Amino acid sequence: MQGHPVLPYYPGSVCARIVKYNQVQHFYFDHNATTPVAPEVLETLVACLGQTYGNASSIHHFGQGAKQKLEAARRQVAALIHASPTEIVFTSGGTEANNLAILGTARAAQQARRHIITCAIEHPAVLAPAKQLGSEGVEVTCLRVPENGIVNSEDVRRAMRPDTVLVSIMHANNELGTIQPIAEIAQIAHQTGALLHVDGVQALGKIPVDVQALGADLYTISGHKIYAPKGVGALYARKGVRFAPVAYGGHHERDRRPGTENVPGIAAFGAAAELAARRMSEDSERLGMLRDRLESAVLDRIAGSGVNGSRWNRVPNTSNIYFDGIDGEAMVIALDLRGFAVSTGAACSSGALTPSHVLKAIGLSDDRARASMRFSLGRDNTMEQVDGLVEAITASVAHLRRISVHA
Amino acid sequence: MPEQPIAVAMSGGVDSSTVAAMLVREGRSVVGMTMQLWNQRRLPELAVEGATGRCCSLDDVYDARRVAEQIGIPYYVVNFEKQFEEHVVKPFVDEYLAGRTPIPCTLCNNYIKFDRFLEMADSVGAHYMATGHYARIRFDAASGRYQLLRAVDDSKDQTYFLFGLTQAQLARTLFPLGELNKPAVRDLAQSMELAVASKGDSQEICFVPNGDYAAFMDAYLKEKGVEVERTQGEIVTTSGRTLGRHEGVHHFTVGQRKGLGIAAAQPLYVIATDPATQRVVVGGSDDLLSSGFFAKDVNWISLAGIAPGESVPAQVRIRNRHTPARATLIGVDDAARVEVRFETPQRAVTPGQGAVFYDGDVVLGGGWIE
Numbered sequence: 103m104q105g106h107p108v109l110p111y112y113p114g115s116v117c118a119r120i121v122k123y124n125q126v127q128h129f130y131f132d133h134n135a136t137t138p139v140a141p142e143v144l145e146t147l148v149a150c151l152g153q154t155y156g157n158a159s160s161i162h163h164f165g166q167g168a169k170q171k172l173e174a175a176r177r178q179v180a181a182l183i184h185a186s187p188t189e190i191v192f193t194s195g196g197t198e199a200n201n202l203a204i205l206g207t208a209r210a211a212q213q214a215r216r217h218i219i220t221c222a223i224e225h226p227a228v229l230a231p232a233k234q235l236g237s238e239g240v241e242v243t244c245l246r247v248p249e250n251g252i253v254n255s256e257d258v259r260r261a262m263r264p265d266t267v268l269v270s271i272m273h274a275n276n277e278l279g280t281i282q283p284i285a286e287i288a289q290i291a292h293q294t295g296a297l298l299h300v301d302g303v304q305a306l307g308k309i310p311v312d313v314q315a316l317g318a319d320l321y322t323i324s325g326h327k328i329y330a331p332k333g334v335g336a337l338y339a340r341k342g343v344r345f346a347p348v349a350y351g352g353h354h355e356r357d358r359r360p361g362t363e364n365v366p367g368i369a370a371f372g373a374a375a376e377l378a379a380r381r382m383s384e385d386s387e388r389l390g391m392l393r394d395r396l397e398s399a400v401l402d403r404i405a406g407s408g409v410n411g412s413r414w415n416r417v418p419n420t421s422n423i424y425f426d427g428i429d430g431e432a433m434v435i436a437l438d439l440r441g442f443a444v445s446t447g448a449a450c451s452s453g454a455l456t457p458s459h460v461l462k463a464i465g466l467s468d469d470r471a472r473a474s475m476r477f478s479l480g481r482d483n484t485m486e487q488v489d490g491l492v493e494a495i496t497a498s499v500a501h502l503r504r505i506s507v508h509a
Numbered sequence: 510m511p512e513q514p515i516a517v518a519m520s521g522g523v524d525s526s527t528v529a530a531m532l533v534r535e536g537r538s539v540v541g542m543t544m545q546l547w548n549q550r551r552l553p554e555l556a557v558e559g560a561t562g563r564c565c566s567l568d569d570v571y572d573a574r575r576v577a578e579q580i581g582i583p584y585y586v587v588n589f590e591k592q593f594e595e596h597v598v599k600p601f602v603d604e605y606l607a608g609r610t611p612i613p614c615t616l617c618n619n620y621i622k623f624d625r626f627l628e629m630a631d632s633v634g635a636h637y638m639a640t641g642h643y644a645r646i647r648f649d650a651a652s653g654r655y656q657l658l659r660a661v662d663d664s665k666d667q668t669y670f671l672f673g674l675t676q677a678q679l680a681r682t683l684f685p686l687g688e689l690n691k692p693a694v695r696d697l698a699q700s701m702e703l704a705v706a707s708k709g710d711s712q713e714i715c716f717v718p719n720g721d722y723a724a725f726m727d728a729y730l731k732e733k734g735v736e737v738e739r740t741q742g743e744i745v746t747t748s749g750r751t752l753g754r755h756e757g758v759h760h761f762t763v764g765q766r767k768g769l770g771i772a773a774a775q776p777l778y779v780i781a782t783d784p785a786t787q788r789v790v791v792g793g794s795d796d797l798l799s800s801g802f803f804a805k806d807v808n809w810i811s812l813a814g815i816a817p818g819e820s821v822p823a824q825v826r827i828r829n830r831h832t833p834a835r836a837t838l839i840g841v842d843d844a845a846r847v848e849v850r851f852e853t854p855q856r857a858v859t860p861g862q863g864a865v866f867y868d869g870d871v872v873l874g875g876g877w878i879e
Contacts, residue, residue: 432632435585439540439633453570454545454588505631 133480140329175372196324199337206345215267222463251280251411273305278411279420288317330374334367390418516630521569524641596620605759609861619673645687655679672875742787764857804876815840
């Protein structure tokens with residue numbers, strides 16, 4: 103190391119920040135990945151963890167106490183989506199619920215029904231079980247999605263076949279926030295007797311969800327996207343919808359999902375659902391305002407930037423923006439070192455980032471997909487934080503564009 | 510000692526972990542990054558239980574992350590898979606098919622580690638990058654150039670793979686281990702109680718399990734839909750006599766003795782591979798000797814260059830672990846080329862390998878054997 107002369111280096115640039123990295127205050131703008139546990143929810147969770155230790159299947163006092171918490175939570179979660187409590191099957195999360203819906207209905211269907219429909223911007227927790235069915239002899243149609251990030255319901259109509267057993271379309275896209283025309287798709291699916299599954303993980307708590315008005319037969323929800331802890335979710339299955347279990351080992355959840363119930367997690371999910379019902383309109387209005395403030399400031403200040411997907415028909419907290427000529431991976435790291443947590447693409451098992459399949463599916467070039475980032479706001483974000491984020495984005499983009507020789 | 514932040518390329522091994530920890534201990538601002546270069550699950554037929562040399566394995570990332578956590582630095586995995594395939598794996602395969610013996614580590618250093626990684630360092634505000642390479646960098650005020658020097662621990666010296674570093678890259682690179690012996694590095698790692706202190710050294714070409722590059726090439730070509738059969742051909746002697754057939758020129762490298770599948774009175778060596786005719790030429794030990802060669806795409810480090818006709822005495826290393834041989838470098842009209850004349854003929858001068866020119870410990874420059 104000896105002998106390196108000290109070189110002047112980008113005075114006033116991000117390097118001043120990195121020096122103080124450990125003192126940087128961190129702000130969270132990645133609520134579509136997960137949310138913090140709300141204080142009210144934490145109270146329920148801790149109380150339940152500490153006191154309600156019975157097995158909900160046991161007949162004694164302790165078991166009954168757990169069962170009561172379980173059923174109270176079921177009522178709370180059902181109420182949030184206008185379902186009946188018996189239609190709620192608790193799971194370990196959204197991924198399991200999606201697997202249960204897709205694998206379960208296809209495997210329970212009559213032999214004559216061997217076709218399912220999904221779309222290219224679904225979460226891997228839908229695409230992967232659909233692919234698995236493909237390898238089991240089920241035909242899978244994966245619909246293309248236009249640049250606005252909204253599935254064309256006429257495309258669903260054209261793809262329908264007499265032997266279609268299931269249509270699986272998400273309610274709100276995790277990366278773009280775009281809302282899909284679920285009610286229209288439900289009508290189309292039901293015309294030939296197919297079921298509609300909706301991955302509602304990113305819609306829950308952000309927009310009103312009424313599974314009956316939507317016409318969904320199956321609807322996936324997850325606790326940790328609505329300020330409950332990780333490891334708990336649910337599948338809404340309309341009364342009368344048949345699906346085969348994907349795991350075996352007990353009679354829990356009316357024979358639909360075996361395994362001792364995660365009572366504290368489920369109770370917390372219930373508390374979070376009730377909180378979401380109470381706060382949704384206020385949260386939506388405020389987060390929509392902050393999101394629009396972020397977008398207009400960024401688009402106004404930074405040339406070669408723009409919003410991916412439709413700016414209308416979006417959940418209010420999500421914004422996906424491209425910054426031409428920058429590397430999204432470098433930008434996520436640079437912003438993190440400045441104290442702002444955002445995301446791009448999908449993380450693979452090592453933690454490295456891979457380009458987003460959603461952005462590619464809606465027709466973005468590789469370069470633009472790589473140059474895009476997702477900002478997803480939540481309850482704790484303030485206007486000051488948003489303004490700080492705008493400053494950090496502006497400085498990072500300028501820095502990255504200055505040094506990029508590969509752009 | 511410069512004050513600017515440093516990005517440390519962390520592989521999850523002892524060396525780079527120790528570098529990160531040393532720099533933190535010196536009070537430097539450090540960010541750790543691991544390069545994801547190759548997806549080990551991509552060629553499933555190569556998945557061997559207990560295979561060595563698995564770059565970017567989840568275990569290595571786990572180790573690097575653990576060390577970063579231990580020493581309290583921000584840590585990220587950065588994805589360079591696309592660039593790695595384009596600049597390292599594809600040229601590696603193409604070179605073998607063209608009858609040359611490539612060195613992917615040098616390509617990786619030139620195009621990934623000291624290029625993309627340095628750019629990533631820049632992106633996050635780190636002026637310097639540090640790695641666990643065994644080599645030294647020194648600024649020579651007299652010539653105004655950065656010099657690359659052999660490591661103090663000659664048995665670990667990695668300058669052979671670093672000859673492509675430009676002045677701009679050297680100016681921003683730190684090799685803190687260049688002054689240390691490997692045992693001292695292990696001691697340091699142990700004294701700092703790093704989780705990886707007793708981890709084994711990595712070996713071979715990182716993306717090729719068990720060093721079986723022929724199997725790797727077969728699997729890669731199959732994935733790419735290339736007919737491997739087209740590389741099969743004859744094994745002939747230097748006088749043109751056919752001795753047998755082989756399964757593909759990429760299974761052979763100059764100087765190779767084993768695996769020819771031919772019984773002969775004297776030991777036979779691969780003298781050359783000819784991709785045009787798919788022939789592998791074999792001969793006796795003496796046929797391997799050559800008195801010199803031309804190097805192309807030369808990168809000068811301590812020297813600014815050699816004028817046409819100018820002679821410079823040097824010691825030249827023609828493969829890793831080869832003892833540098835005394836030679837004369839002679840400038841030619843093309844500034845990117847140089848002629849190398851050995852004092853005594855050297856064995857197995859292999860086209861495609863690197864040739865690195867030394868003046869004692871100092872690397873004058875290096876190029877690719879034509």
